[in-house]
Amino acid sequence: MADTIFGSGNDQWVCPNDRQLALRAKLQTGWSVHTYQTEKQRRKQHLSPAEVEAILQVIQRAERLDVLEQQRIGRLVERLETM
Missing domain, CATH: 1.10.287 (Helix Hairpins)
Structure with a gap:
């Protein structure tokens, strides 16, 4: 799948493709607001x-x-x- 570009001019950002998102999920990293919470914080x-x-x-x-x-x-x- 191709990456999707949002925004215009200098304010563009690219939505990660499914492969990147799957890898980030396996590594427990990513761009979610909950990405850097520790297990203790989640509990x-x-x-x-x-x-x-x-x-x-x-x-x-x-x-x-x-x-x-x-x-x-x-x-x-x-x-x-x-x-």
């Missing part, structure tokens, strides 16, 4: 109970949608087989 970051609850609700909703989608596909396959 200190806790989610509030409200944040945990919101995350769990999103996961549960996604699971329900997945079940509904599987049922819908099953009905479509059944209709196709009976044609």
Whole structure:
């Protein structure tokens, strides 16, 4: 993949390609705001109970949608087989 150039004039920057990003991920380096945090600093970051609850609700909703989608596909396959 080609690198993508953003900006104009002297203020241009190049978005790293997928290969570079994969290498940076393996080396645990990169341009993320969390790149240079130590493991100890990461462990200190806790989610509030409200944040945990919101995350769990999103996961549960996604699971329900997945079940509904599987049922819908099953009905479509059944209709196709009976044609």
